[in-house]
Amino acid sequence: MTANPQMEELSAIPSSDQVQPLETAEQPTAMATAAAEAVAIPVEEELKRAAEKMENNFSKIKTKIHRYPSIFRSLISTDDRYFxxxxxxxxxxxxxxxxxxxxxxxxxxxxxxxxxxxxxxxxxxxxxxxxxxxxxxxxxxxxxxxxxxxxxxxxxxxxxxxxxxxxxxxxxxxxxxxxxxxxxxxxxxxxxxxxxxxxxxxxxxxxxxxxxxxxxxxxxFISQESASFDAYTDLEKRSFVLDESYTPSHLPWPPSNSSAIELAEIGINLVANKKTWFNDMSISKGALFGKLFMAPLVMDDQNACWLINMMALEICSASTGMASTGMDGEDTVCSYVSLLAMLMSREEDVHELRVKRILHGDFSNQRTLVFFKNLVDLIPIPFQHSYLLDNLEAYRRKRWMWIPIHKFIYNNLKTIVTVFSIIGVLVGIFKTLMSIKQHQQ
Incomplete structure (x- = not known):
């Protein structure tokens, strides 16, 4: 007998007692929801623990023994002697x-x-x-x-x-x-x-x-060790008080460049303070000239190491609140380093800083320039440094008429001195000739 194709198809269909009830649309949705809730509970707990851990770490940011920030890793990989x-x-x-x-x-x-x-x-x-x-x-x-x-x-x-x-x-x-x-x-x-x-x-x-x-x-002990930064040996002995008032911070601000020579050209003289307090940076405006005051620095291998590590501490300990104003001294070392780096565009600027008694020590001009330029690339511009830049820009705007005169005098000072010296000699010769002539008469 020839098989009937239709009968085969029917036989392939399970009988009523073999048919499994079809899942309604609601059933898989309910099952998926239950599974999702089961997964969500541990995930939520995990996220909560992570948030609590982060909050706990932030609450101890001032007392934390930090690791070096990731931005320092490139420097560490090339030269780890400071780390x-x-x-x-x-x-x-x-x-x-x-x-x-x-x-x-x-x-x-x-x-x-x-x-x-x-x-x-x-x-x-x-x-x-x-x-x-x-x-x-x-x-x-x-x-x-x-x-x-x-x-x-x-x-x-x-x-x-x-x-x-x-x-x-x-x-x-x-x-x-x-x-x-x-x-x-x-x-x-x-x-x-x-x-x-x-x-x-x-x-x-x-x-x-x-x-x-x-x-x-x-x-x-800390007072004695910090004396390593002093450029002058006749300073009064300083005391160091252990307290919790030092809380560093940093803020990003647009960079600006004004090297030591450029400042001299616009009539701003660099003046080394008598004490090595990094936060003592200011600009004063005189009748004809301005002055930029800052602490002197002895550049040697040990002080270079300390500068890097103090900067790293400030960056790691950056906090909110007062950090938005920067007026609490939280970015002191970063501001000082940023200012020094700004004053250096070439080795001649480093030499100018030595002439002005800002820089001391056995670092060569080239090594000093490379050190500060590499270091300042790792940090945002601190608030205190940005505040000084604002004052410099205000000085430029106010003294715009005098700046060309200052620049001409600075760049031609030797020639001017030579000319006046020659004039002085000629005047002296002229007076002598006049005196001889009067005696002859």
């Missing part, structure tokens, strides 16, 4: 680096001496650190390096590094164990640099806890 410690790791970021292992044994010895000289047992001092270890840990960026360190190991780092750092500070004003002092002295050049690196710091809460057992002149 990587040479002798000792302070804190967890560089802990365990192979070239810094020698200092680890010295830290343990320093902790032993610190506890012994404080009159308290090692156990008592260490227990005090354990109480603040969690707070100290929250001061660091929670990256893979810090996350890989267990709670016990982290507390040990805080204990050893804190005692070590305080012993180094004590060494500058008091006697310590000769063996420890010998190590500090032999590594002093590297130590002075290492302890001021942005990523090589301890939270203040650790040092404060340790100083409950022994008083340490931290303020005096």
């Amino acid at each position: 990587v410690p040479r002798a000792v790791a302070i804190g967890p970021y560089h802990h365990g680096a192979p070239h810094l292992k020698e200092a680890e044994e010295v830290k343990r010895a320093a902790a032993y001496y610190f506890c012994g000289e404080s009159g308290h047992s090692v156990e008592e001092v260490y227990q005090r650190i354990l109480l603040v270890a969690a707070e100290a840990r929250s001061c660091y960026v929670d990256d893979d390096t810090v996350a890989s360190i267990g709670e016990g190991d982290f507390a040990a780092i805080m204990f050893h590094d804190g005692c070590f750092l305080l012993q180094y500070i004590i060494c500058s004003t008091d006697d310590i164990a000769p063996s420890l002092e010998s190590w500090f002295n032999s590594n002093d050049a590297s130590m002075e640099r290492d302890i001021f690196l942005l990523e090589n710091q301890l939270p203040w809460v650790v040092l404060d806890a340790l100083m409950t057992f022994r008083s340490v002149p931290v303020g005096e």
